[in-house]
Amino acid sequence: MNDAAPMLETFVYCSRAAEGVDDAEVDRIIEWSQRRNVEREITGVLVFGSGVFFQWIEGPPAAVKNLIASLDGDPRHHDIVALDRSAEKRERLYPNWEMERVAADDIRAVLQDALESAEDKSNIAALRRILKHLDLGPLDTLGRS
Template sequence: MVYQLVYVSAAQDGSVNTTIEDILEKSRENNERTQITGMLMAHDGNFFQVLEGDEAAVAACYERIQQDERHKDPIILMTKHVDTRSFPQWSMGYASPEDLSDEHRDIIISLTGLIDNLEAQFESTSPEISVLAGSFVRSFRDFGLA
């Protein structure tokens, strides 16, 4: 079984353009070593990332992300075990919403559907989570992805 973790965070300085290359370079190096695959999307000052691999390795990776000053307020949206990786060739793929293939777009659409279903729960536990998740989902809808 493969462990998947999906999270969102905000860019510390509000702009993903200044940090994305550094994040990708370091992520790819670390992820190849620990056999983590995944996909990172950045849009409108926010990051959306899927990490997948061994549960302990993914948890350690997410812990590093939480300590990374380039990420502000990372929030886990989903964790689950799956039979196969969604991004097997990507040590850390990067795409803007308009760059996604149909297959990966379908994955994102299903994840945004999950977020929609959880919004009521987010609102009851944390208004900040609701705003962040809702904002990111709307950014996908702006590109016709959801």
């Protein structure tokens, strides 16, 4: 372990995008997050595919705690499932903000793994809803015949 490494809190979650959240809205979220999170020393990666967000956040514990509080109140997504939260002294895994768009199959594999290790009943229910949502097709095809 590197003693000079900073104390970082890690928060990993997935959630379901609200209706009307499209690629353009996700681009705005990323642009805003990149600017705002630099000030807060928060880095990470945001994956968005088929109407599902998957995000890995790392930064100073107080800043990550504040970010989690703002995520909970954000109307652009729901069914937030915390997959991991921990704090330790280490180097950053994601020193720069990254964005990745993925296919439903890639997201499905991540969520399936999360479901298999989930113990919290509300997380299990939310993960099942997200997986069911993926079975229905991407958000932009919902409600169209």
